Amino acid sequence: xxxxxxxxxxxxGNVSDLAPAWxxxxxxxxxxxxxxxxxxxxxxxxxxxxxxxxAAILLGxxxxxxxxxxxxxxxxxxxxxxxxxxxxxxxxxxxVVAGTFPREERSAGGVSPALRPLDRLIPLGRFFLAPQMIIxxxxxxxxxxxxxxxxxxxxxxxxxxxxxxxxxxxxGGVGLLLRKTARLAAALLGAAIFIWVxxxxxxxxxxxxxxxxxxxxxxxxxxxxxxxxxxxxxLRKPTREG
Numbered sequence: 001x002x003x004x005x006x007x008x009x010x011x012x013g014n015v016s017d018l019a020p021a022w023x024x025x026x027x028x029x030x031x032x033x034x035x036x037x038x039x040x041x042x043x044x045x046x047x048x049x050x051x052x053x054x055a056a057i058l059l060g061x062x063x064x065x066x067x068x069x070x071x072x073x074x075x076x077x078x079x080x081x082x083x084x085x086x087x088x089x090x091x092x093x094x095x096v097v098a099g100t101f102p103r104e105e106r107s108a109g110g111v112s113p114a115l116r117p118l119d120r121l122i123p124l125g126r127f128f129l130a131p132q133m134i135i136x137x138x139x140x141x142x143x144x145x146x147x148x149x150x151x152x153x154x155x156x157x158x159x160x161x162x163x164x165x166x167x168x169x170x171x172g173g174v175g176l177l178l179r180k181t182a183r184l185a186a187a188l189l190g191a192a193i194f195i196w197v198x199x200x201x202x203x204x205x206x207x208x209x210x211x212x213x214x215x216x217x218x219x220x221x222x223x224x225x226x227x228x229x230x231x232x233x234x235l236r237k238p239t240r241e242g
Contacts, residue, residue: 001059001094002047003218005040008032011211038062046097053101057118060094063087082139085132086219092128093226095121100229126176126186126230129223133173133189140166152199168192176230183231190227193220 009032042062045055067087099122140147140162147166151158172192175185197220205213 001043008036056098063091096125137169
């Protein structure tokens with residue numbers, strides 16, 4: 001979240017369609033700076049343990065709202081499905097992180113009563129992450145020729161790794177949906193995505209040094225971290241108390 005916030009500031013001029021249009025008489029992309037500040041502040045709060053559960057719940061809610069109003073385009077739904085799933089995974093990941101902090105935070109007052117109903121979303125984190133894995137895996141088959149070129153040149157058998165990775169992502173996503181396999185699927189997905197960060201995403205980010213590549217790095221890190229938390233957390237059913 002901190003990295004995303006920094007990227008919004010660094011590349012504010014290239015951030016479009018983030019929110020409703022700013023009045024034309026105000027120069028620049030102010031929404032990008034507002035969004036960047038929100039993400040960075042939320043990430044810092046979690047990192048420093050300052051009302052971390054509240055910060056994570058707010059981040060998750062904001063990301064899901066952005067997803068609803070920015071990414072969901074019923075006219076171009078199929079072409080925006082992956083963006084919708086990514087935001088869903090990141091928003092759900094924030095709720096997963098919230099679940100790692102005590103319900104009654106040490107700071108006075110604990111979680112605001114207005115946010116407590118959102119606690120019900122915390123056990124649903126794996127259901128937020130699963131669609132992203134299934135859709136991303138499917139696209140390895142749909143856009144196989146494009147993915148061939150993403151595999152580092154020093155790794156042989158590009159077609160094999162493209163299809164194997166696609167199948168693994170789909171299987172992992174399905175595994176997340178099934179209670180008996182959810183934690184194992186999460187552990188394997190977390191490890192696989194982290195390896196891809198080291199082997200694929202970071203080298204590309206340093207080579208091309210643009211906002212898209214660095215965004216991919218931190219998206220993958222966030223999803224890997226979410227998967228590891230899910231793997232380490234015993235499953236519990238949603239309750240009336242969240």
